[in-house]
Amino acid sequence: MRAVILLNGEPYRGAIDDNALVLCCDGAYDWAKGRLRIDVNLGDYDSLGYQPDPPPAEVYPSEKNYTDGELALMRAMDAGADDIEFYGGGGGREDHFLGNLHLLYAACRRGVRAVMVTNHARIFAAEGLVELRGLQGKTLSIVPFGGEVHILESGGLYYPLPDTFVYGSTRGISNVVTAERAYFRTQGVALVFVDMEVEA
Numbered sequence: 001m002r003a004v005i006l007l008n009g010e011p012y013r014g015a016i017d018d019n020a021l022v023l024c025c026d027g028a029y030d031w032a033k034g035r036l037r038i039d040v041n042l043g044d045y046d047s048l049g050y051q052p053d054p055p056p057a058e059v060y061p062s063e064k065n066y067t068d069g070e071l072a073l074m075r076a077m078d079a080g081a082d083d084i085e086f087y088g089g090g091g092g093r094e095d096h097f098l099g100n101l102h103l104l105y106a107a108c109r110r111g112v113r114a115v116m117v118t119n120h121a122r123i124f125a126a127e128g129l130v131e132l133r134g135l136q137g138k139t140l141s142i143v144p145f146g147g148e149v150h151i152l153e154s155g156g157l158y159y160p161l162p163d164t165f166v167y168g169s170t171r172g173i174s175n176v177v178t179a180e181r182a183y184f185r186t187q188g189v190a191l192v193f194v195d196m197e198v199e200a
Helices: 027-031 068-078 094-108
Strands: 004-007 021-025 040-042 083-087 113-117 123-127 129-131 139-144 149-155 181-187 188-195
Touching: 004 027, 004 068, 021 027, 021 068, 040 068, 068 083, 068 094, 083 094, 083 149, 094 123, 094 188, 129 188
Parallel strands: 004 021, 004 083, 021 040, 083 113
Antiparallel strands: 113 123, 123 188, 129 181, 139 188, 149 181
């Protein structure tokens, strides 16, 4: 099952396929309304300042333990989603952007495919075999997340990957995909960034 989660960061400029369960978080409604169908609005509405349509079944208190994005992720996974796309997760507050990267990590650890699509990149967390097709010439960055990441095999990239990405190093920034099929296999969770500029 596929789900789309709309976040209150930089408004996404591209088209979004709403053939999915669509959850809209708080202030994301301002940039998403009228652009795609919204199934569930949720949040504390400290950012939006008015009630969206459809009205939320529950308004969360502003003093809560989870961000609106994490609440949406939990709701999507509880509904059975195993393929989740986040939009609007970049830009805005840097602390929220870092938190959104943690949502990718949380989904990965649950075995759920999740990707954050921004106006500048596609970002996902991965462990095990990662295959990238049709991205020849694109800039690719691989960043360890949560600890060291060991590379067991790789191919199709300009710079050879090290045996280990050390947490706290920038070693994996700005590689380039050189083949129709690029791949690497990890032990440990890596964040993968693929530069994909969206047309305005």
